[in-house]
Amino acid sequence: MKIPVVKRYSKKEFDIIYLDTSDILFSRSFRGEIYYQTKDELYARVSTFEEHERFLELEGFKKVDRCYLVQMEKVELFDTERHRLYFEKQPVGKDAPSAPVSTAHRAEITSVQMTSDAYSEGARHRLNTSSNMSKI
Numbered sequence: 001m002k003i004p005v006v007k008r009y010s011k012k013e014f015d016i017i018y019l020d021t022s023d024i025l026f027s028r029s030f031r032g033e034i035y036y037q038t039k040d041e042l043y044a045r046v047s048t049f050e051e052h053e054r055f056l057e058l059e060g061f062k063k064v065d066r067c068y069l070v071q072m073e074k075v076e077l078f079d080t081e082r083h084r085l086y087f088e089k090q091p092v093g094k095d096a097p098s099a100p101v102s103t104a105h106r107a108e109i110t111s112v113q114m115t116s117d118a119y120s121e122g123a124r125h126r127l128n129t130s131s132n133m134s135k136i
Helices: 049-058
Strands: 002-008 014-020 026-030 033-037 042-045 061-065 068-071 077-079 084-086 098-100 112-114 124-127
Touching: 014 049, 049 061, 049 068, 061 098, 068 098
Parallel strands: none
Antiparallel strands: 002 014, 002 042, 026 033, 033 042, 061 068, 077 084, 077 124, 084 098, 112 124
């Protein structure tokens, strides 16, 4: 099995790599962080939001707000009035799973198609993940 780990070059520079668990000699905890020792290197567990962001971007996630990473393939709807992404075609109630899209990231969530929902009155758009980008 392979697990994502951090290969650090300095405090700010790092790569996320997949480490085969059969290559791990031992694991240890030090100052609240988990480390994996192989024959040649010491790797850290993915733990900070920045590290998670870099790892999840490789898996198709996109940062849409300071604290939100969204799996874009799961998005069904973009509400242009509330600036929220929904994971259901017709979200029901305020508890429907959703993620906010910040002003800084709205330009990245720009390729949209109108849904056929009559109740939406143009406020809700279905996300189109093609490469054609247009400003909302």
